Amino acid sequence: MKFNSVLESIKSYEAGKPIELVVREYGISPDQIVKLASNENPFGCSPRVKEAVCSMIDYMSHYPDDSMIKLKTALASKYGIDPNELIIGSGSDQVIEFAIHAKAHGGSKVLMNSVTFAMYEIYAKQVGAQTIRTSSREHNMEEFYALYLEHKPSVILLCTPNNPTGDAIDAESMLSFIEKIDSDTLVIVDGAYMEYARFKDPSKAVDPQDLISRFDNVIFLGTFSKAYGLGGMRVGYGIARHDIIQSLYKMRPPFNITTLSLEAASVALEDEAFVEECIVENFKEMRRYEFFARSKGIEVIESYTNFITLPLPEEKNSSKIAQELLKKGMIVRDLSSYGLNAIRVTIGTESQNDRFFELVEPLL
């Protein structure tokens, strides 16, 4: 069976190793495994969400409300936008898929950072589009602009804060950049970790309402998978002007969010205090990572997220270290497939982080 030729160049996405797999591969009991690989919220989600979801258990047989009005109303109120400026995806991931598939095509180009979220390229390849990457590790707006002029891409992806490096674009310089982009180029601002950046440094904060009121070619992405602690429930969203949302809706399969996930996300928005507590704790623990790294003479990329990326000295190999940690039940992300000799570690609870320091110490 021959499939579309564009598939030939696609390699499937490599997810963080799930605990189940480590249990099977290394025979380590699940309670001995610490997973700091997928940037999940180590404090889980708000207790109110758990209660609400359990109370909906009789509704698993009911198709979701495909208008998603409850969640859209809550998000619209949070951001000061209209519900029809929203599209909900199975993770913000799915909104990236809708956007790239709706705009890019064979022959068009998609511009993104040298090191960034791996799925951007996969979605571009699925429609046969060519990906153009910057050379600098951080989002350099001048280089982006030069490449924009040279290649005239149909889509530009800005990931801020950036995954898997953790750094964030200065909001003002990003806005100045977008001002120079023609209105037929779709600019996707992926803010999956924006809650963390907004807390740490207001100069990195992007306001979706401001963004879409200023620009008619931008979509902002947010998610419930990180700060809201609902990575397993698959809910993300895109915010853009209504005409963009309408086009993206044409790519959306019906009922793309489960009944329980819609409820979970809606109720999560009612407990912002929980999210803020988690973020406070996150940055408190992050300081320990920074201190640890400095004490080992390891460079740290300033992080505006719930993870920290540790580029390793030349004589250390990130794949080897990640593998050694894995054997001891500590799952982190080796970034060698991104071309970096670095590991990415999710900021865990105090005791999870203790365990990381203890296990990594003899390897450095």
Place this chain on the structure above:
Amino acid sequence: MKFNSVLESIKSYEAGKPIELVVREYGISPDQIVKLASNENPFGCSPRVKEAVCSMIDYMSHYPDDSMIKLKTALASKYGIDPNELIIGSGSDQVIEFAIHAKAHGGSKVLMNSVTFAMYEIYAKQVGAQTIRTSSREHNMEEFYALYLEHKPSVILLCTPNNPTGDAIDAESMLSFIEKIDSDTLVIVDGAYMEYARFKDPSKAVDPQDLISRFDNVIFLGTFSKAYGLGGMRVGYGIARHDIIQSLYKMRPPFNITTLSLEAASVALEDEAFVEECIVENFKEMRRYEFFARSKGIEVIESYTNFITLPLPEEKNSSKIAQELLKKGMIVRDLSSYGLNAIRVTIGTESQNDRFFELVEPLL
């Protein structure tokens, strides 16, 4: 913002009206509303599933096991296949999307029945493929073959039992048809309602293991949304040879099934007795619909599913009748958008069906 031109011809899928919308539009209290529009299992899901999902509530923050090994192992065992002959989708809907997007493209053709599941056409249009339809209401394998010879489609869709009509293809005649199709044409056998057909009439039953051992160009689709009572959890699957599955995997976004949904589907397979009881009850109640229709002189399409389609006499208008029922809190599916003057009614519980007969009686 100009999007890909293929989007221009796409109309978004029209879902069955959710109860929430009827509450808002007609001010009817939710407990007065009966929804027989989306072919959900009126008995819900197995109590064991509810228990299992609630016990997983602390895992909502954890990304799903993206290998889905637990669910795949259970499904593989049920069907006597290998786990690597499976791909799991957010509803079988998403597997249709993967398959059509992976195989069809601008310039290629997709062959389907005159009246069939609306999403087939939408997925085909998303990649710019042309849809070819038969003229007969039931799947006529001879007409399919003639159109295959004439158009050389890249994808053929067979929906058995067919939604929204409820009739099913004779399994032997379907197999004979597939034998005549060249091995580079992908044949999708959508068996979303197959559990009902298998119970009612073995001659309509398609065995996925048999199908993929005989043919290298076929994918069988199944779902947890209907007989298993998990419409809100969005889990379906495709069964095909490993090379087809591998290609479809390239179209799959990571983590496309929620953590709770994976658990729900896995546990649902442990309680087949529940499913069988629901199916027995379904056909018992269906006889009441057949009796009612005959008493009114209304033709009935023999149904192998959990719904029944009632083509109305010319002097009655299906949109009007559906609207009248809606005002009284009874949600059924008007099939006028499929070009049929008919309503489709999900077989509900005894009391839900009583209510339907009571409300529709004065309208006929």
